[in-house]
Amino acid sequence: MDEDKRREPPLSAGGRIRDAVPARPPLYAIGGAGATAIAANVGIVYLVGAGPGNPELLTIRAANVIARADVIVYDRLVAREIVALGRPGAQRIYVGKARSNHTLPQHEINALLVRLAQDGKHVVRLKGGDPFVFGRGGEEIEALVAHDIPFEVVPGITAATGIAAYAGIPLTHRDCAHAVTFVTGHLKDGTMNLDWPALARPGQTVVIYMGLLGLPILCRELVAHGLPPTTPAAIVQQGTTAQQRVVVATLADLPGRAFDARLAPPTLIIVGEVVKLRDKLGWFHPEPGRAAVRPASLAAD
16 A cells, blocks of 8 residues: 555545544543532642562662652562662651451551642652562552542553463463463461362462462462473562562472471462473572661661
């Protein structure tokens, strides 16, 4: 097709030139009876994903909003190098959570974000990984919406994709995995009552967040619901950082191997045939003696 034909206007079925579709007006020009006015002095909350651990995996957008923030509200596993990107006068508030040890309950974190924004602050809520993947980002935004607080979500590289990449384990592969399922091994009520038949289906990769303490239950139930005991599985500690450790085994022996390796949170578990590809595709080898990437909760503000 030559240039002139590419520029011809589209024709209708009867050979007539179609009426031009009117351009959609920009969002700021769209009004409605249900629109809610926002107070002139209200601030804004940026829900920012800090990535899987390595501070160099932070997005440019995330770095920009952190640098302009009045207040940075950050979680336990966010690297201190990322928190340090805030300007010198910015307030830093640690609200990290560990198992059975929460600096602030979730409802108090929600209230804190609302209060800071109502005071006119530009707030960065900094979370490890991506805020919408087991990060309670949806709960926090619900609280902001209920109080008419403006917000923006800045996605991050989630732990599943970042850590799997650094472990040399592709989450999908045409020869062995046509689907990926993300689950959390630590549910809201403290149980591990997962949809085991769905997780044990063949041809998929299962990625489990926060599953170290429940690893024996996880492996036992996957086998009980149909996966072979020889199914490849891996557990990765502190993925993407200089302290990354990877233990590769099968469902039958992964709990024992992880125990012998004395692994500790944070970890990510990957189950499926793709784990076998690590032998060929593993590329990240932390350098001995390399400076550690420390969570901001361990650094003095």
